[in-house]
Structures are given as structure tokens and as C-alpha cells.
Amino acid sequence: MVKTAVDLCGISLDNPVIPASGTFGFGYEFAELYDINCLGTISIKGTTVEERFGNPTPRIAETPSGMLNAVGLQNPGVDRVISEELPRLAKVFSKPVMANVSGFSVSDFAAACERLDGVEQIGWIEVNISCPNVHGGGMAFGTTPGGASEVTGAVRRVTKKPLIVKLSPNVTDVAEIARAAEAAGADGVSLINTLLGMRIDLRERKPLLANRTGGLSGPAVRPVAVRMVCEVYDAVKIPVVGMGGIVSAEDVIEFMLAGASAVEVGAANLTDPFTCRDIVRDLPRAMEKYGIDDLADIIGGAH
């Protein structure tokens, strides 16, 4: 009997599989399809202080082995997430939940985190300083060590919950951003958010997405993500949550060997809503195949 449980910032996960924010809504849609308690946890849809509509459509485009999205953090605002979405999720998911927070100013981030701090259902807060699809916020904080440090420090002051800072791949040196987040009080980092991309409609001669640019995700980005997880694992002592194009149990093992303590599965949820369930189901068989008794033993095993 193999052991799939891992520790993430002091909270045990039955397995390292976490649906990534923005690809799983607030979870309950998927609970109509299968028992989502099989998941390690869920990173819920990115939340801001105020309600947001997001970007105009089209927000989605196909790419080779992946997709572009420019949803732009559509969400009902932190108060309704707490009063409506989380109670609805609690009916179908009994484990601690990972909240995902974004903002347009340091005080936005802090205000949203402060409200979530009092919610028992929340196990971790993932601080998204890397959304490429909003202007004047999101990724603007995640592309400099100073910005990452400022946001991390501000949210650190308002919550005792484990803070996981979500990093952007759209930087020259992801390791220095990770170190800045760690120094400012992050309990973990997660990466990668999407890579900034663009597609152009040949007939219209203009970008396919109304936002012009969008974030690339899916298997196309996986080798980039594995490399960055590997670099960050070397740079910090806090746990790393790896993500980028994961579609199978083998991909989970690859990310853990690179240094991930847990993983998030994103775009694959959109093409096959059963992906996370299937990865959890397939993990023991894949572990046996590669001679792994305890998943926790292989974290950073490729270093």
C-alpha cells in the first residue's frame, strides 16, 4: 500500500492533487460529477475585494497543446465568496480549502486576506501576484522582488493562515522573486501562473482575444514549469506547489521530483472535468511503476 499523503505548510493533504484556481469554479459544479472529497484540496476561483466582471469576450483561444485565457478575475467579491460560495462548497467538500486572492493595490490584497482570515473553512491563502490578465494589478506585483515583498508583507500582517504566494513565469529570474516572498513571510510558493501570450485572427487581422493578450496554460507550458519549480526549490526552504500543464499521475511525479510538495491541475479540468479524480485514482499505480512507496520521499528527488 503506497502512501500518497503530503504535508503542505503544516496541513496534511491525503494526496498532492489540487485543482488550480480559475479552472474549478468554487468546486460545487464538479461535485455534480464526482465526490470531490477525493482531492487533496481545492484552490477556489480568484477573489478580489470588490465584485469583478472581468474582461470582454472572447476570453478563450485554442493554442498548440494548450489554451490562452483572459478571463480577468471575474468573481463576486470576497464578501459574497464568504457568505455564498464557501457555504455552498462546504456542503460537498469537507476538507480545508485554499482561497486565492488578487488585487489592484497592496491594500486590496490585505483587505481581502483579512476577511478570509476569520473563515475556518480556509486552510491556506494563495496570494496571486501573477495574474497576467488584469491591468494595474495582479502580475505587476509579481514581476519585481520589491513588489512581491510588499504584497507578501502586507498580507502576512493580517493573517496567521499559511500564505502561499503564486508566482509569475513572466520574469527573468523566478528564484529571486521566490526568495523575496519567503523573506517577507510567505509559508510557501506556487508556480507557475500562465505565460503571457497572443494569437492573431488571420481573417480579421487582429488578436483573437478581446484583451489582446492572455495567459498560456496546458501541456505546452509543462517543461517551462518543471524547470522553474526546480529553480525555486533550490532557492527557498518553504514548500513549493508546482503546476503547469499537468494531465496525468506521471506529470505529478515529475513535478514532485523537481521539488513540488503538492501540485495544482489547471487547464486539464476544462477539457476533461474528471481529470483530477482520474489522477488521484492513477497515482498509486504510477507510484508502484516507478518504485515509490511514499510520495513525500520523492520531493526534490531530481536534485
Next chain:
Amino acid sequence: MEQRILTVEKNERLTADVFRLVLRGDVAAVTTPGQFVNLKIEGLFLRRPISVCDKGDGVITLVFKVVGEGTSRMAEIAPGAEIDVLCGLGNGYSSDRSGDRPLLIGGGVGVPPLFWLCRTLVGEGKRPSVIMGFNTADEIFMEDDFRSLGVPVTVTTADGSRGLRGFATDAMAGMDYTYFYTCGPLPMLRAVDRTAKGDGEFSFEERMGCGFGACMGCTHKTKKGYVRICREGPVLRREDVIW
């Protein structure tokens, strides 16, 4: 929603770029005219959402137009092939609001989803009329299918090569109807809204990520708030639409 493996029974060309794809298997999750299915296509990452044109016993018919890479590949799928399909997506039309004499207005590849609706309305003892708008005579499809239901059908072509010259909405003038249902390109939907009398329902098209409500890729603003075209839509009531 259910995920099903369906078998291609037929894939036939109706016009130069419109195809009829017949899929057999467990399609119980498809319950309402106006709903869509989401097809996994070999070699592509995202699924492709296509409206259901008709449903029979263990069989659904999709009629699609080749407009890009996904639909190009769909046109080449051979009978006997198996396709992974998410079945029963979206809300669909409400036939119970139709009154006795509803009007169905379809434009181009917006015509197919009205077929199952029309058949349903006829089955409920109502007397629907149909307007089908196309650009030119060569692009007309499914006219005989609608006529076989015994309903009045008006065909329009923008170039006047068949039927009434003009747009589908030009045929609405002087028509008397209790409710309307429409599907077609956005400019046509806007024109229907300017032309139509009384209540009705519009089916919207949007680029989708997942097709089942997870990604927020297809959100529209309406008078009832933000709706996901894939989940609360694709059919919106006239009173809720913001143009």
C-alpha cells in the same frame, strides 16, 4: 452533464461547408432543444461546443459549419469513429412559453438548433412558423427537413438567389405570432430584437473554455447579472438581454 463515448453513425455534407454528424450512444443527458454538446477532437486541446440539431432514440444529430481548425477536423471524422462527448450542456429553449403560434427565426448555421425545437412544438400541438435566412441559394440546408414537419417555411437569401430577397428579419414584417425563438449570428439577433413583437428567446454563441461553467470564459452581462453562456445560457429570454 454526462461524459459519453458516442459512435459516429453518419457524417454527410449538406452544402459546401455544412455537415450533418449523427452520433449514437447514451445521450440521455441531452434533454432539451437548444442545448449543446462539447466534443473532444483528436489533436486539439479544447473541446468544441456544437448545438444539438435533433435527438432520437439513442442518437443525436449535429449540424455544423466548417469555420476553423476544429470544425475542419470534425468534417473528416469517418463513420464508426468514437468521440468523447460531454452531453446535455446549457439550458435550452422553453417550449412551454411558446403560445399557440410561435415564430422560429434562424440564420445560417443558427438554423439547426431550431429543428428539434420545431419538432417538439409540433408534437405539443402548436403551429410554429419558420424563417430561415441564408446569404445565397447554394448555402441553403435543412429546408426540406423543416417542410417535412408540415410547418410554413419562409426562406430568405441576402442576394435574392432563392426565396425572399433580404435578411431573415425582413420576412418578419406582417407576421403574426405569439412568441419567438431565434438563433444566428449576433447582427441577426440584434436585428430580430429591433423587429420582433412581444416575448421571445435568443440563443447566443460564444467562445468557450470548458462548456460546463468552470472557467468563466463565456460570461455575458444581462439584466439578471452575469451569466455563463454555457450554463445559464446559451438561451436567454428577451427581457434579460442587454444589447
